Amino acid sequence: MAYTIAITGKGGTGKTTIAGLIVTGLVENGRAPVLAVDADPNSCLDGLLGVTVRSTVGSVREEARERSSSGALAGMARTEWLDLRIAESLVEADGFDLIAMGRPEGPGCYCYANNVLRDVLARLAVNYPYTVIDNEAGLENLSRRIVQSVDLLVLTGDHSKRGLETVRRLYGLAGEMKISYKKLAIIINRLRNDAAPPDFGALRAAVPADHFLALPEDSDIAGHAERGAAMGTLPRSNPVAAMMDGFIDVVLK
Ligand SMILES: Nc1ncnc2c1ncn2[C@@H]1O[C@H](COP(=O)(O)OP(=O)(O)OP(=O)(O)O)[C@@H](O)[C@H]1O
Ligand SMILES: [Mg+2]
Numbered sequence: 001m002a003y004t005i006a007i008t009g010k011g012g013t014g015k016t017t018i019a020g021l022i023v024t025g026l027v028e029n030g031r032a033p034v035l036a037v038d039a040d041p042n043s044c045l046d047g048l049l050g051v052t053v054r055s056t057v058g059s060v061r062e063e064a065r066e067r068s069s070s071g072a073l074a075g076m077a078r079t080e081w082l083d084l085r086i087a088e089s090l091v092e093a094d095g096f097d098l099i100a101m102g103r104p105e106g107p108g109c110y111c112y113a114n115n116v117l118r119d120v121l122a123r124l125a126v127n128y129p130y131t132v133i134d135n136e137a138g139l140e141n142l143s144r145r146i147v148q149s150v151d152l153l154v155l156t157g158d159h160s161k162r163g164l165e166t167v168r169r170l171y172g173l174a175g176e177m178k179i180s181y182k183k184l185a186i187i188i189n190r191l192r193n194d195a196a197p198p199d200f201g202a203l204r205a206a207v208p209a210d211h212f213l214a215l216p217e218d219s220d221i222a223g224h225a226e227r228g229a230a231m232g233t234l235p236r237s238n239p240v241a242a243m244m245d246g247f248i249d250v251v252l253k
Contacts, residue, residue, distance in 0.1 A: 002035065002125040002126065002128050002129060002130060002131040003129060003130050003131070003151045003152075003252070004125070004130075004131045004132075004133065004147055004149060004150050004151050004152070005022060005130070005131070005132045005133070005150075005151065005152045005154065006133040006135060006142060006147070006150045006152070006153050006154065006181070007019045007022070007132070007133065007134055007135060007154040007156065008135040008136075008137070008138065008139060008141070008142060008153070008154070008155060008156070008170070009137065009154070009155045009156030009157055009166075009167065009170065009187075010137060010156065010157050010158065010163055010166040010167070010170075011137035012137075013156040013157055013158050013163065013189050013190070014156055014187075014189035014190060014215070015040075015134055015135065015137070015156050016040070016043050016044065016045055016048055016134050017048070017189075017221060017225070017231075018154065018156060018187060018189070018215075018244065019036070019045060019132055019133070019134035020045065020048040020049055020134075020231035021231060021234075021240065021241055021244040022244060022248060023049060023096050023132050023231075024049070024231045024232050024234070024241075025236070025241065025244055025245045025248055026096075026130050026132070026248065027094075027095030027096055027232075028236055028245075029245060029248075029249075031129060031130055031252075032095035032096065033095060033096060033097065033127070033128050033129070034095065034096040034097075034128060034129075034130045034131070034132060035096070035097055035098075035099070035124065035125055035127070035128040035130070035131040035132070036049060036096050036097070036098040036099075036131075036132050036134070037098075037099055037100075037101065037121075037131060037132065037133040037134070037147075038053065038098060038099070038100040038101060038134055039101045039133050039134060039135045039136070039141045039146070040101075040135055040136035040141075041058070041101070041102055041103045041104070041136070042136065043134055043136070045098065045100070045134045046091065046098055046100065047228060047230075048230065048231050049093065049096070049098060049230060049231060049232070050093070050230025050231070050232055050233075051091045051093050051098055052091070053089075053091055053098065053100040054089070054091075055085070055088065055089045056089060056100040056101060056102025056103075057086065057089060057099065057100065057101045057102055057121075058101060058102025058103040058104065059089075059102050060082065060085040060086060060089060061102075063085070064078065064081070064082055064085075067081075082120060083120055083123075086099070086120045086121075086124070090124070097128070099121075099124070101141075101146065104140070104141070104144065118145070118146055118147075118148070121146060121147065122147075122148055125147070131147070133147060133150075138170070139173055139174055139177055139179060142174075142177075142179045143177045143179060149180065149181075149182075150179075150180065150181040150182070151181070151182045151183065152181065152182070152183045152184075152185060152251055153174070153179070153181035153183070153184050153185070154185045154186075154187055155167050155170050155171065155174075155184065155185070155186050155187070155209075156186075156187045156188075156189055157186070157187075157188050157189070158188065158189060158190060159188055159190075159191055159192075159195055159198050159214075163188070164188070164198065164199070164202075164203055167186055167188075167203065167207065168203065168206050168207055171184070171206075171207045171209075183210040183211070183251070184207075184208075184209040184210055184211075185209060185210060185211035185212070185213065185247075185251065186200075186203065186207060186209045186211070186212050186213070187213045187214075187215060188212075188213070188214045189214075189215045190215070190216075190217045191214050191215065191216050191217060192216075192217050193216065193217070198214050200212045200214075211247065211250070211251060213243065213247050215240050215243055215244070216239060216240065218238065218239060218240045220234065220238055221234070221240055
């Protein structure tokens, strides 16, 4: 069964960057193959990982909906068709594969297709020791329960008062929404060199996370993003990459 890491948190605090660092770190450290899941319709995890997504689970689901309503797809044929199309949506790369979820289901829920897709993803994930899911900000995605179990939930935030409050609020919401996970990590990202370290004391009292990590602002990561360079080209000696690798080692111990 794949070890599943889901990353979410406040908007713009480095979720996709952290997901990319985890995927490339797992691959670099001999933990391949990794299944990377881009669960943010506005994300660019593919670009960050240096690959290109052509079709998404959402677009396959919409096509299935259209074919079913026109009577072109029924019973077993529908399941097989979905399996095939999802397999085609998988982007294969060196050490990892990527699947993008695309747009979530809109009004007029077509729950059958969603259930089938959940099963397809579960079947897909068994082929990988690790699954890493980059989510959009907030918890909507995880509440749809497209993945059955999350081993490590990573909540990202920034160091501002509001940033830390958002992390506390998301933790509370995850409880209210009954989002289940085995371990929780809080990552406060983009700490400026001159900034005081985050007050994990107050956060620790409010959020009983298993792991706390603060990552510095890093000019190479910012430069990589500006150039649109793939995360795989960032040396693992980069301070943030090295901290993420150390963190993943501790988590997986
Ligand atoms: N430690 C860091 N040092 C410097 N820049 C960083 C760092 N972490 C992230 N960034 C930059 O911050 C920007 C936002 O990061 P990213 O896209 O990963 O955030 P996100 O949480 O996924 O955003 P969204 O909520 O839009 O999905 C990017 O330009 C990224 O390169
Ligand atoms: Mg993102």
